[in-house]
Structures are given as structure tokens and as C-alpha cells.
Amino acid sequence: MYERLTSMINEIHKDDIGVWCGGKVNDGSPEKTIQLPYVHYSDAVMQFIEEVYNFHNEHPEFELNRYGDILHSNNINLIDDGNLDVSDMNGQVVMAILTAAVRSERFCDGVIKHCFDGGLIDKWLLRLKEIDDYVNK
Numbered sequence: 001m002y003e004r005l006t007s008m009i010n011e012i013h014k015d016d017i018g019v020w021c022g023g024k025v026n027d028g029s030p031e032k033t034i035q036l037p038y039v040h041y042s043d044a045v046m047q048f049i050e051e052v053y054n055f056h057n058e059h060p061e062f063e064l065n066r067y068g069d070i071l072h073s074n075n076i077n078l079i080d081d082g083n084l085d086v087s088d089m090n091g092q093v094v095m096a097i098l099t100a101a102v103r104s105e106r107f108c109d110g111v112i113k114h115c116f117d118g119g120l121i122d123k124w125l126l127r128l129k130e131i132d133d134y135v136n137k
Contacts, residue, residue, distance in 0.1 A: 001059075001135070002091065002128035005051050005098075008044065009125050015044040017116045038109045045112065048121075052102045055095060062092050067103070070096035078104065082118055086127040094127050 018041035041049075056064045063070070071078060074093050078100050086094055101121065104111040115121045 002055075002095075002125075002132050005048070005055065006125050006129040006132060008048055008051065009122065009129070011044050012048065012116070012122070012125075015042050017045055018042055018113050020110070020113075036109075039113045041112065045116065049102050049105075049112070052095075052098050056099060059095075062095055064092075064095055064099045067096040067099040071100060082120060086124060089127060091128060091131050094124050094131075098124055 018039040020037055021040050022035040022037045056062070068078070070093060074089070076084065076093070076097065084097075086097070098121070101112060101115045112121075
């Protein structure tokens with residue numbers, strides 16, 4: 001079920017994820033307006049984001065449009081400090097975590113980069129792979 005996402009694990013491991021751009025390049029004058037920092041994500045990350053949205057659209061039964069409620073009902077904070085144990089979580093909860101990370105990027109540049117750099121997305125994708133492997137036995 002999660003193959004399209006989990007098939008990206010190796011590609012993501014080899015990827016540079018993205019680089020910070022912008023910042024204090026200009027002085028703020030009308031001719032040299034300040035551009036706020038943002039992350040320019042790699043093609044692999046952009047594909048990953050697209051696959052999270054594709055999963056959301058193709059699986060309405062997961063109710064990922066209510067990802068906040070799913071996380072709240074499982075006592076999960078939207079910010080994972082790396083200590084979140086996903087080993088017993090079902091696919092809906094893990095997908096809600098991924099959805100929260102991807103959607104958070106709209107409000108805070110660099111969230112996805114933080115999740116990749118901290119190994120969080122890798123951990124979440126590996127859990128989805130475990131679920132698929134168990135189901136496909």
C-alpha cells in the first residue's frame with residue numbers, strides 16, 4: 001500500500017535534500033528588498049512531497065484531511081523531537097505524521113528539511129515499509 005513512498009528510501013539516502021537560499025543578501029531598500037530565507041528542495045524531495053499528497057488523494061478512507069485530529073487522539077505532538085516511537089503505530093497514524101510534516105512547510109520554511117536531516121522521515125518511511133512487509137507475508 002505504501003510502496004510508492006517507501007520505494008524512495010534509497011533515493012532519499014543519496015540525496016542532498018535541499019539548501020537554504022535567500023536571507024540577508026540585500027539591504028532592505030526598495031531597490032534591494034530583503035528576501036526571507038527558504039529551502040530550495042531537491043527533485044527527490046519534491047517527488048516525495050507529491051507522493052504524500054497522492055496518497056492522501058487516493059486513500060480517503062485514511063481521513064488524512066483530519067491529520068491533526070488523528071495525531072491528537074494518539075497523543076502525538078506535531079513536532080517530533082526524534083523520540084517518538086512509531087514501532088507500534090498503524091499506517092494511518094504514520095501517514096498523519098507525514099502529512100503534518102509536509103503541510104507544516106506551508107507555514108514554516110525548512111520543516112521538511114529538518115525532518116529529513118534529523119532522520120525522522122526515514123524512520124517514518126521504514127515503519128510504513130514494515131507494515132507493508134507484514135501485510136505482504
